Amino acid sequence: MEKVIGIDLGTTNSCVAIFESKGPVVIPNRGGYQTTPSIVAFAENGKRLVGHIAKRQAVTNAANTLFGVKRLIGRRFSSPEVSRTVDLAPYTVEEGSEGDCRLRAGGRSFTVQEVSAFILMEMKKIAEDYLGEEVVKAVITVPAYFNDAQRTATKQAGQVAGLDVIRIINEPTAAALAYGYDREGARHLVVFDLGGGTFDVSVLSISEDVFEVVSTSGDTFLGGQDFDSRVIDYLAESFQAQHGINLREDKVALQRLREAAENAKCELSFKRTVEVTLPFIATKDGQPIHLQQSLSRARFEELVGDLVERCVEICGATLENAGMNPAEIDEIVLVGGQTRTPLVQEKVEEFFGRPLSKGINPDEVVALGAAVQGQALVDENMEMLLLDVTPLSLGIATVGGAVSTLIPKNSTIPTQKSHSFTTVHDNQSAVKIVVLQGESERASENQLLGEFLLSGIRPARKGVPDIAVTFAIDADGIVSVTARDRDTGKEQSITVAMSGGLSDQDLERMISERDSYEIAQREEESLQELVYKVETLHQRVLDLLPAAEAMITGEQLHEIMDALSGAKAAMNSRDVGDLRACFERLDEAAHSLSAVEGL
Amino acid sequence: MSRTTPFDPPASASSEAEDLSATDDEIAIEVDDEAEEDEEFVQGVLTGSNDDAIDLKTDQRMAIDLAFDGIDEKSFYEILLLPRTAEPKSIKRSYYRLSKEYHPDKFYRKNLGPYKAKLEVIFNKITEAYRILSDPDARADYDELVFGKEEEQEKAASVTQASTTVTFVPEAEKKRQAAEAVKRAAREEKLKKRSRPVFMQKFGKQLAQRIAKAKAAMKAGKEAAEAENWEEAAAQYQRAMTLDPRNPKAKTAYKRASANHRNAKAENFYRQAQEVMLAEDTKRAAELYQKAVDCKPTKGKYYYEFGKLVLEHTLQQKTALELLRKAVEFEPRNVDYNLELGRVYGDLGMTSRAQSVYERVLKLDKKNSQASKALKRLK
Numbered sequence: 003m004e005k006v007i008g009i010d011l012g013t014t015n016s017c018v019a020i021f022e023s024k025g026p027v028v029i030p031n032r033g034g035y036q037t038t039p040s041i042v043a044f045a046e047n048g049k050r051l052v053g054h055i056a057k058r059q060a061v062t063n064a065a066n067t068l069f070g071v072k073r074l075i076g077r078r079f080s081s082p083e084v085s086r087t088v089d090l091a092p093y094t095v096e097e098g099s100e101g102d103c104r105l106r107a108g109g110r111s112f113t114v115q116e117v118s119a120f121i122l123m124e125m126k127k128i129a130e131d132y133l134g135e136e137v138v139k140a141v142i143t144v145p146a147y148f149n150d151a152q153r154t155a156t157k158q159a160g161q162v163a164g165l166d167v168i169r170i171i172n173e174p175t176a177a178a179l180a181y182g183y184d185r186e187g188a189r190h191l192v193v194f195d196l197g198g199g200t201f202d203v204s205v206l207s208i209s210e211d212v213f214e215v216v217s218t219s220g221d222t223f224l225g226g227q228d229f230d231s232r233v234i235d236y237l238a239e240s241f242q243a244q245h246g247i248n249l250r251e252d253k254v255a256l257q258r259l260r261e262a263a264e265n266a267k268c269e270l271s272f273k274r275t276v277e278v279t280l281p282f283i284a285t286k287d288g289q290p291i292h293l294q295q296s297l298s299r300a301r302f303e304e305l306v307g308d309l310v311e312r313c314v315e316i317c318g319a320t321l322e323n324a325g326m327n328p329a330e331i332d333e334i335v336l337v338g339g340q341t342r343t344p345l346v347q348e349k350v351e352e353f354f355g356r357p358l359s360k361g362i363n364p365d366e367v368v369a370l371g372a373a374v375q376g377q378a379l380v381d382e383n384m385e386m387l388l389l390d391v392t393p394l395s396l397g398i399a400t401v402g403g404a405v406s407t408l409i410p411k412n413s414t415i416p417t418q419k420s421h422s423f424t425t426v427h428d429n430q431s432a433v434k435i436v437v438l439q440g441e442s443e444r445a446s447e448n449q450l451l452g453e454f455l456l457s458g459i460r461p462a463r464k465g466v467p468d469i470a471v472t473f474a475i476d477a478d479g480i481v482s483v484t485a486r487d488r489d490t491g492k493e494q495s496i497t498v499a500m501s502g503g504l505s506d507q508d509l510e511r512m513i514s515e516r517d518s519y520e521i522a523q524r525e526e527e528s529l530q531e532l533v534y535k536v537e538t539l540h541q542r543v544l545d546l547l548p549a550a551e552a553m554i555t556g557e558q559l560h561e562i563m564d565a566l567s568g569a570k571a572a573m574n575s576r577d578v579g580d581l582r583a584c585f586e587r588l589d590e591a592a593h594s595l596s597a598v599e600g601l
Numbered sequence: 602m603s604r605t606t607p608f609d610p611p612a613s614a615s616s617e618a619e620d621l622s623a624t625d626d627e628i629a630i631e632v633d634d635e636a637e638e639d640e641e642f643v644q645g646v647l648t649g650s651n652d653d654a655i656d657l658k659t660d661q662r663m664a665i666d667l668a669f670d671g672i673d674e675k676s677f678y679e680i681l682l683l684p685r686t687a688e689p690k691s692i693k694r695s696y697y698r699l700s701k702e703y704h705p706d707k708f709y710r711k712n713l714g715p716y717k718a719k720l721e722v723i724f725n726k727i728t729e730a731y732r733i734l735s736d737p738d739a740r741a742d743y744d745e746l747v748f749g750k751e752e753e754q755e756k757a758a759s760v761t762q763a764s765t766t767v768t769f770v771p772e773a774e775k776k777r778q779a780a781e782a783v784k785r786a787a788r789e790e791k792l793k794k795r796s797r798p799v800f801m802q803k804f805g806k807q808l809a810q811r812i813a814k815a816k817a818a819m820k821a822g823k824e825a826a827e828a829e830n831w832e833e834a835a836a837q838y839q840r841a842m843t844l845d846p847r848n849p850k851a852k853t854a855y856k857r858a859s860a861n862h863r864n865a866k867a868e869n870f871y872r873q874a875q876e877v878m879l880a881e882d883t884k885r886a887a888e889l890y891q892k893a894v895d896c897k898p899t900k901g902k903y904y905y906e907f908g909k910l911v912l913e914h915t916l917q918q919k920t921a922l923e924l925l926r927k928a929v930e931f932e933p934r935n936v937d938y939n940l941e942l943g944r945v946y947g948d949l950g951m952t953s954r955a956q957s958v959y960e961r962v963l964k965l966d967k968k969n970s971q972a973s974k975a976l977k978r979l980k
Contacts (some may be wrong), residue, residue: 168710212697379709387701414728416705418721479708 006139006380007129013072013199014102016040016323016368018125021377026370029132037365039186044108052124061439064092066107068117074103075114075316076152077185083223092253116463116512118159140165141376143368145200145392146172147220149439150451150481160510165420168379171476174204175390177337182208183374183386190333193352197338203317205324211385216321217412218393219316226340232305233263241293255283270299271342303345311375314349328354337364389414392475399436399445408473418474428464432457456485532581533573539588540569541588546595553598562591656711660843669719677730677749696731814846831862867896871903883914901932936966952979
């Protein structure tokens with residue numbers, strides 16, 4: 003059976019897991035950490051850095067350090083969510099040719115898919131180092147409330163990373179799988195998932211190895227980073243009041259502030275009060291000034307209280323959608339680092355009136371669940387079945403800017419629905435369908451999923467053609483559209499094209515760039531090895547020389563000195579051909595020297 | 602009317618489709634008509650033929666065909682294999698069990714040929730049935746519609762209403778709708794004429810066929826079991842199990858038969874091993890013992906004989922030790938196995954282990970002279 007890894011591609015941290023004989027386990031990275039920061043940076047020498055190494059240099063290289071890109075994936079540059087990120091980010095976000103977001107770093111522009119792919123490649127490598135074999139198949143998690151564009155973009159990121167994404171699975175659902183896959187008994191479970199960037203809540207009904215998601219909801223722009231922002235604002239504003247300097251305008255200062263705010267928030271989970279100290283944060287009249295501010299838990303709770311309230315509100319609405327009341331819930335699972343905040347736990351407990359389930363690390367549970375789902379797909383002996391739902395209603399725009407819902411939210415996937423379309427002009431050869439995702443009755447207030455063009459309609463009088471269009475949502479939550487001319491019954495007679503998003507050419511370009519990057523990476527590694535070998539040999543010849551010097555001819559000595567200086571030059575120029583030649587000359591020299599010495 | 606017609610050809614439409622608010626005037630009209638859609642879809646699916654490249658076993662194909670055939674004619678209760686009086690709990694249980702059989706994930710990345718579309722239809726249908734029947738209001742409406750009293754007028758009214766609410770209906774669609782209305786009326790007439798017992802008969806007939814097949818398989822299984830042909834018995838019980846997954850008897854019988862089959866196979870290997878030992882073909886005997894152990898990894902006897910063979914005919918004392926340990930692990934009260942294990946421990950110089958093994962033997966059999974002698978020697 004082929005191995006499948008589960009990857010939790012998080013806003014702030016990512017985690018990879020695999021199903022072993024005893025169950026799912028998290029694979030630690032080379033540094034021994036269970037999770038890896040979702041950060042990609044480009045060093046001055048153009049080198050790409052991912053994970054902890056990228057995080058460590060974030061302060062000194064803020065403009066070329068990309069983080070939190072999950073908040074941008076699958077979003078249009080013009081959307082309000084993107085502008086909010088752009089305002090806070092120390093790196094540059096630009097508009098791409100398709101209205102998508104592009105990130106500028108290391109003197110280049112990247113699609114969000116590419117940057118996500120860099121993180122996925124790192125996770126893939128972590129798994130491969132651990133398993134000692136190549137891994138291709140993966141299950142990647144996304145927030146339950148992700149729409150079609152965000153899911154598609156995530157899947158594309160997987161493709162760019164060289165992964166065969168066998169399933170996109172919702173994060174809260176994955177958490178439920180990790181909690182329940184090996185336990186018996188029927189029960190109702192709520193997953194409250196407050197991660198770095200997104201909030202999701204799902205209600206599940208579990209029995210006989212079937213995990214049925216009853217309802218799901220969330221906010222793709224509510225998470226730990228918003229908690230951080232509140233702390234950043236608080237610290238920056240009190241600093242401004244004190245010194246008249248706005249730290250948020252200085253990229254380096256903002257980055258330091260961001261780190262300090264995150265640390266303070268984390269510490270307040272177990273401390274009553276913290277001291278935030280940032281020496282030399284700014285200068286005024288040529289004098290350095292320091293930031294020194296204490297933050298109490300009560301004050302922090304005041305700053306973020308409305309965010310927590312909003313989570314609990316969404317939680318209540320989701321339960322209502324499921325037709326349940328809090329008392330019917332048997333188990334509450336908290337997922338995501340932000341749920342460590344005592345206020346969050348307190349409010350959730352208060353809402354449900356029962357203690358929370360603890361046991362699995364909230365940072366790892368999602369990746370573990372993804373590994374469980376991966377195994378369930380490839381292992382026929384696994385009884386488990388997941389019945390997930392689509393989080394958003396799928397509809398089409400109709401006359402007057404209204405929406406006609408085709409597939410309501412919380413419908414079990416995979417699912418499909420057919421509708422009839424016709425023409426309004428004689429001999430009209432194409433029809434456009436505007437597909438939307440969202441809950442608003444107004445077309446303009448929903449997410450535009452795509453404009454599908456039905457073309458190749460055979461010539462006929464208006465109103466005569468009868469085209470059956472099937473809208474399907476697959477198990478990944480991704481929408482596809484197929485059309486069929488009902489009169490001729492030909493599936494191929496109508497073509498469906500979707501606008502927006504990445505084109506196949508874009509995708510191919512990114513994949514081929516990844517290939518060439520990997521080749522370059524391998525070349526770089528073998529070059530480094532060669533340099534190292536030449537360096538070692540160079541040193542060895544130097545060591546041998548004094549003792550043997552008296553016993554060799556002047557010509558030989560000249561030859562050896564020549565080889566040594568040649569090697570020095572080759573190590574500087576890093577030319578593969580020169581290095582190889584020098585290696586041989588040095589090797590010969592070392593041999594003759596040790597032979598002489600042996601006499 | 603200043604507004605342009607509902608949809609312009611895209612050549613002109615695309616330029617004005619800059620944002621959603623501009624899409625008002627270029628919308629295609631949909632006509633909601635699910636039943637017809639599905640029926641046509643089903644027709645298309647039915648034309649699919651058998652294909653040997655399909656990764657499905659015969660019984661899997663049968664199960665899919667059985668669920669799929671005439672699915673549009675079935676009531677939601679028939680689809681979920683439930684009586685009309687079913688409790689919410691059993692509706693859920695039935696849906697979960699059927700999902701485990703028919704969810705496309707259960708056939709992940711298999712070549713399904715025409716069965717792929719069939720599975721999609723089945724899963725769609727059972728999900729719809731579950732959604733309606735698990736919602737008390739929707740279920741009541743459904744019951745009234747399908748099984749309720751005469752409501753001809755009300756229904757005719759709802760048909761006309763449906764067509765007036767649609768702003769624009771294609772010619773072909775109008776014709777089709779009219780035909781459909783006639784068809785639907787006829788179908789509802791038919792449904793209404795059926796009294797409940799008839800409905801139950803039809804429901805029973807579908808199921809009875811399946812159950813009859815399952816019963817035949819159970820019988821064949823039993824006969825095979827009586828003749829101690831465990832392989833055949835296991836195969837038959839498995840068939841019965843697939844045909845009638847809600848029969849716990851088939852499952853236990855299958856488990857028993859396949860266990861017996863394995864035991865018989867293991868015992869057979871063991872006997873063969875002993876025979877070839879008589880011919881002093883130790884290599885072949887070792888292979889056969891290995892097979893016996895693989896077949897039934899919980900039987901001490903196989904490990905014991907295998908271990909003794911390794912001990913006497915090879916220099917691999919460690920392997921022999923492992924095997925004898927296994928023998929004692931599964932049958933700790935067997936004196937012979939323990940004595941042999943003790944001897945090997947002694948030979949390998951693992952005195953304290955040997956001692957505790959011999960002490961165990963003395964606990965089992967106080968007067969065992971071999972053990973007491975060995976103990977004395979060790980001390």
